[in-house]
Amino acid sequence: MKPKIFIDGEHGTTGLQIRTRMAGRSDLELLSIPEAERRNAAMREDLLNSADIAILCLPDDASREAVAMVAGNNRVRIIDTSTAHRVAPDWAYGFAEMDKTQPAKIRDARHVSNPGCYPTGAIGLIRPLRQAGILPDGYPVTVNAVSGYTGGGKQMIAQIEDENHADRISAPHFLYGLPLKHKHVPEMKMHGLLERAPVFSPSVGKFAQGMIVQVPLYLDDLAAGTTLESIHAALAVHYAGQSIVDVVPLAESARLARIDATELAGMDTMKLFVFGTPGGAHVNLVALLDNLGKGASGAAVQNMDLMLSA
Ligand SMILES: NC(=O)C1=CN([C@@H]2O[C@H](COP(=O)(O)OP(=O)(O)OC[C@H]3O[C@@H](n4cnc5c(N)ncnc54)[C@H](OP(=O)(O)O)[C@@H]3O)[C@@H](O)[C@H]2O)C=CC1
Numbered sequence: 001m002k003p004k005i006f007i008d009g010e011h012g013t014t015g016l017q018i019r020t021r022m023a024g025r026s027d028l029e030l031l032s033i034p035e036a037e038r039r040n041a042a043m044r045e046d047l048l049n050s051a052d053i054a055i056l057c058l059p060d061d062a063s064r065e066a067v068a069m070v071a072g073n074n075r076v077r078i079i080d081t082s083t084a085h086r087v088a089p090d091w092a093y094g095f096a097e098m099d100k101t102q103p104a105k106i107r108d109a110r111h112v113s114n115p116g117c118y119p120t121g122a123i124g125l126i127r128p129l130r131q132a133g134i135l136p137d138g139y140p141v142t143v144n145a146v147s148g149y150t151g152g153g154k155q156m157i158a159q160i161e162d163e164n165h166a167d168r169i170s171a172p173h174f175l176y177g178l179p180l181k182h183k184h185v186p187e188m189k190m191h192g193l194l195e196r197a198p199v200f201s202p203s204v205g206k207f208a209q210g211m212i213v214q215v216p217l218y219l220d221d222l223a224a225g226t227t228l229e230s231i232h233a234a235l236a237v238h239y240a241g242q243s244i245v246d247v248v249p250l251a252e253s254a255r256l257a258r259i260d261a262t263e264l265a266g267m268d269t270m271k272l273f274v275f276g277t278p279g280g281a282h283v284n285l286v287a288l289l290d291n292l293g294k295g296a297s298g299a300a301v302q303n304m305d306l307m308l309s310a
């Protein structure tokens with residue numbers, strides 16, 4: 001029997017992209033809800049309870065409600081793409097490359113929380129340096145980022161694409177999250193193994209898909225003797241043996257004049273760069289990804305496949 005997959009929120013931005021990735025998969029049976037019934041709680045409850053894996057592509061509150069709908073069902077497994085369960089101790093964090101043991105944790109989990117798009121970049125850069133002893137306890141980490149506007153879901157897409165929208169956004173690039181209380185900070189802190197919450201400043205550019213996450217650091221304030229080379233080596237060792245996260249060689253990074261935020265649009269991989277001048281005082285760590293690829297839908301499909309491999 002083919003595993004039954006239900007995407008709750010399949011007509012939204014993340015859900016649609018997961019559906020696209022599953023098109024043509026003859027190894028799966030996709031359960032589907034008509035678009036007009038997408039908020040029909042009774043139909044959703046029925047489909048959620050009929051699935052082997054339910055992928056939640058909903059706002060946080062609706063995700064919590066969906067989890068409650070399967071509370072009495074000890075068979076259905078869940079992947080939640082929302083923020084609702086990303087620091088919950090009994091949910092596996094769905095970032096397979098963050099540790100060598102993480103794929104097995106995801107494979108065997110009943111409940112998997114898909115990481116946020118920004119945290120995928122930030123944790124991807126920070127965690128290996130914490131584990132290697134390069135980034136000291138208490139270092140004041142900052143994370144600056146730009147996302148494609150699909151990161152804001154249907155509402156932001158309409159605000160940017162619909163010229164007649166009542167709350168139209170016409171800026172080519174804008175900062176938001178200005179009170180510095182973004183919902184992604186707790187997962188960056190927890191899974192980045194940080195003692196102090198990072199200062200996180202996100203922004204949106206007028207392009208649909210793509211993302212740059214930057215973590216600038218002072219070399220003097222890292223472990224004694226840290227260089228661009230030793231940071232690069234720690235990342236390269238951490239990500240050896242897998243094909244999703246690519247640590248770009250230092251010599252290749254040194255030749256680049258600029259980074260295009262849309263370079264990986266449509267792809268489910270992530271590139272990590274180490275920038276700076278040998279002998280200089282600073283290093284800028286950069287992650288490049290698609291907010292809807294490795295940042296959301298691509299990661300969800302990767303997690304589903306891991307869970308199905310159990
Ligand atoms: N977009 C991105 O890049 C990323 C998104 N995520 C997360 O994925 C989740 C979905 O986001 P996204 O796809 O962008 O959002 P969208 O707004 O594009 O889609 C959400 C979908 O959920 C539906 N929905 C909302 N409330 C309910 C409800 N109570 N019951 C049933 N359906 C409901 C919406 O229907 P309706 O059209 O009626 O509103 C819509 O179809 C969010 O938690 C988001 O934070 C995570 C990483 C990246």
Ligand SMILES: CC(=O)N[C@@H](CCC(=O)OP(=O)(O)O)C(=O)O
Nearest residue numbers: 081082083116117147151152204
């Ligand atoms: C551009 C934009 O608005 N982005 C969203 C994050 C998108 C995302 O990653 O969703 P999760 O919060 O579920 O992780 C935001 O900042 O809230």
